[in-house]
Amino acid sequence: MSEKMAKVWVVLQQREGQIARMSWEAIAAAQKLAGELGDGAGAKPEAVLLGAGIGDLAAEVAKRDLAAVHVADAEPLRTYTPGAYVAALTPAIREAKPDFVVFPHSYQSVDYVPRLAQAVGAGLLPEVTGFSAGADGLVWKRPILGGKMQAQVKVKGAGTVLVSVQSGAFQADTATLGSSPAPVQPLAADLSGVKPDREVLGVEQVGGEKIDLTKADIIVAVGRGVGGADKMGVIEELAKALGAEIGASRPVIDNGWLPRDRQIGSSGQTVAPKLYLAAGISGAIQHLVGMKGSTTIVAINKDPGAPIFTVADYGIVGDLHEVVPALTAAIKEAKG
Amino acid sequence: MRIAVCIKQVPDTEARLRVSRDGRWLDEEDLPFVINESDEYALEEGLALAEKTGGEVVLVSLGPERVREALRKGLAVGAARAVHLKDPAFLGGDALATGRALAAAIRRESFDLVLTGSQSDDVGYAGTGSVVAGELGWPHVWLVMGVALDESGKSARVTREMESGMNEIVRVQLPAVLEIQAGINHPRYASLKGIMAAKKKEIAEAAPADLGLEPGQVGAAGSRLEIVSVALPDSGAGAQMLEGDPQKQAATLVQKLRTEARVL
Numbered sequence: 147m148s149e150k151m152a153k154v155w156v157v158l159q160q161r162e163g164q165i166a167r168m169s170w171e172a173i174a175a176a177q178k179l180a181g182e183l184g185d186g187a188g189a190k191p192e193a194v195l196l197g198a199g200i201g202d203l204a205a206e207v208a209k210r211d212l213a214a215v216h217v218a219d220a221e222p223l224r225t226y227t228p229g230a231y232v233a234a235l236t237p238a239i240r241e242a243k244p245d246f247v248v249f250p251h252s253y254q255s256v257d258y259v260p261r262l263a264q265a266v267g268a269g270l271l272p273e274v275t276g277f278s279a280g281a282d283g284l285v286w287k288r289p290i291l292g293g294k295m296q297a298q299v300k301v302k303g304a305g306t307v308l309v310s311v312q313s314g315a316f317q318a319d320t321a322t323l324g325s326s327p328a329p330v331q332p333l334a335a336d337l338s339g340v341k342p343d344r345e346v347l348g349v350e351q352v353g354g355e356k357i358d359l360t361k362a363d364i365i366v367a368v369g370r371g372v373g374g375a376d377k378m379g380v381i382e383e384l385a386k387a388l389g390a391e392i393g394a395s396r397p398v399i400d401n402g403w404l405p406r407d408r409q410i411g412s413s414g415q416t417v418a419p420k421l422y423l424a425a426g427i428s429g430a431i432q433h434l435v436g437m438k439g440s441t442t443i444v445a446i447n448k449d450p451g452a453p454i455f456t457v458a459d460y461g462i463v464g465d466l467h468e469v470v471p472a473l474t475a476a477i478k479e480a481k482g
Numbered sequence: 483m484r485i486a487v488c489i490k491q492v493p494d495t496e497a498r499l500r501v502s503r504d505g506r507w508l509d510e511e512d513l514p515f516v517i518n519e520s521d522e523y524a525l526e527e528g529l530a531l532a533e534k535t536g537g538e539v540v541l542v543s544l545g546p547e548r549v550r551e552a553l554r555k556g557l558a559v560g561a562a563r564a565v566h567l568k569d570p571a572f573l574g575g576d577a578l579a580t581g582r583a584l585a586a587a588i589r590r591e592s593f594d595l596v597l598t599g600s601q602s603d604d605v606g607y608a609g610t611g612s613v614v615a616g617e618l619g620w621p622h623v624w625l626v627m628g629v630a631l632d633e634s635g636k637s638a639r640v641t642r643e644m645e646s647g648m649n650e651i652v653r654v655q656l657p658a659v660l661e662i663q664a665g666i667n668h669p670r671y672a673s674l675k676g677i678m679a680a681k682k683k684e685i686a687e688a689a690p691a692d693l694g695l696e697p698g699q700v701g702a703a704g705s706r707l708e709i710v711s712v713a714l715p716d717s718g719a720g721a722q723m724l725e726g727d728p729q730k731q732a733a734t735l736v737q738k739l740r741t742e743a744r745v746l
Binding site: 171227228229252253254256257258259260261263264265269270271272285289290291292293294295296297298299300301302303305307337343344345346347348349351352356373388396399400406407409412413414416417421441442443444445447449451453455456458459460461462463464465468469471472473475476477480 | 493495496498499501508519539574576577578583603604605606607608609610612613615616617620621623624625639640641642643644645646647648649653654664665705706707708709710711712713714715720721723724728729731732733735736738739740743745746
């Protein structure tokens with residue numbers, strides 16, 4: 147007698163003919179979860195892809211080690227709206243009753259997944275960074291309090307749970323390939339009543355002149371701790387001494403201390419320079435996902451409990467207005 | 483235009499955070515609390531829209547006794563009155579349980595718009611407003627960076643933040659729930675007159691039965707999630723912390739960047 151195999155689904159994100167990178171991470175998470183819950187490596191998740199004219203994308207997804215790829219291909223799903231996505235997924239999830247449905251924790255999924263949970267009557271477990279099997283079931287990890295603490299969370303009660311996985315928590319390249327393509331089939335749901343609940347008028351680029359921080363070898367990034375637009379001089383001098391570009395965390399941008407095209411993080415640019423020097427940045431998760439791939443990270447912050455130190459290689463606890471000028475002087479001296 | 487603004491009181495994350503004795507949440511003794519950051523922006527957006535259209539803002543908040551302080555602050559900057567979901571049965575809810583309770587309170591009145599912040603700074607589920615919308619059967623938009631009412635007053639043009647520095651512009655029919663992103667506006671400060679006036683404004687308290695809900699549908703009992711422990715985050719290898727005065731720290735860093743990390 148084998149025990150009941152847990153069913154894991156993973157809903158992928160695509161836009162204009164491209165599978166979002168975070169979708170591969172979600173597949174990696176779903177494969178790990180299916181393996182944990184099921185019969186070891188034999189258990190495979192099933193993927194769901196929504197859109198219009200997405201046959202090629204489905205074939206690309208089917209190369210991964212999946213039990214099936216369910217495709218909801220309908221004109222009202224061409225452009226994302228929460229109304230259409232929720233209407234397409236709700237009957238399918240209710241019918242198939244997967245134990246878990248995994249999503250990438252993207253701005254798109256946060257827009258519709260809570261509403262989907264409400265419509266399905268499922269549980270909602272947002273932004274997990276990992277899970278482990280405990281004596282009495284799975285224990286999930288997720289950041290709380292802006293990343294200053296981490297919570298261990300359990301799910302109680304019966305029924306489907308919708309889980310979103312934080313960007314970077316699972317490695318896209320660990321999503322394993324299948325020995326043969328997974329069967330691609332239409333999502334078992336009546337899509338005739340699917341319609342958008344908002345009119346999409348267009349997309350705009352935020353900010354004018356676009357500075358490409360992804361090309362920089364060295365970035366000096368500044369946070370709320372700098373204290374004001376008029377206090378940016380020490381940062382500019384350090385950047386000049388290092389030959390670095392200047393980046394910033396969101397509060398600096400929101401306060402108008404630097405233009406929006408300098409923003410690093412989930413709503414700005416994702417960078418991975420050789421050297422990332424963060425001054426006065428506490429390290430909210432939205433910032434960390436945009437820079438934690440940097441080769442060497444230096445953090446300067448007056449709060450020894452700031453989460454930025456958890457991703458840093460070198461940390462200095464102190465007032466940036468004292469430490470940064472000293473650092474500029476030391477670099478100038480070292481460079482002769 | 484009648485606007486409900488949902489606000490949450492959260493620990494001040496700039497304060498020193500200590501884990502509670504049972505390890506399941508924070509030690510709240512001496513812990514300062516503030517209005518959740520994005521909720522302050524939602525309130526400002528609500529007040530500005532109410533002024534433009536000749537309407538009023540009603541605050542809705544769920545939490546223990548201390549939440550009155552946050553509601554008083556909201557009343558001091560211009561909200562007309564407040565509803566406080568105060569019963570202990572409401573506490574410890576996940577996004578679905580809390581959204582269900584807030585929606586039940588909102589449903590008792592007639593609103594054209596509900597505004598919330600986009601994410602709480604404590605548990606950060608980022609879904610409560612969308613659940614409210616689902617319960618009410620209204621459209622919603624999450625992570626809103628701009629709101630412009632159409633002339634008809636029956637719809638709004640809403641700017642939604644996407645990843646990678648892009649915004650999407652959408653039109654939604656009202657009533658709707660808009661979940662406001664921090665940075666959309668400049669929240670006002672309370673005037674002395676506003677603070678005095680707030681003392682006379684109504685804060686109505688509600689228990690589950692007042693909202694037609696069973697205690698088991700809300701709070702911890704109505705939730706699928708249970709926080710079993712909180713702790714400092716995993717720190718990987720952890721940073722090498724450099725000691726000494728700023729000159730010493732700077733000199734050590736430059737030396738390590740040259741010889742260890744080899745990036746200079």
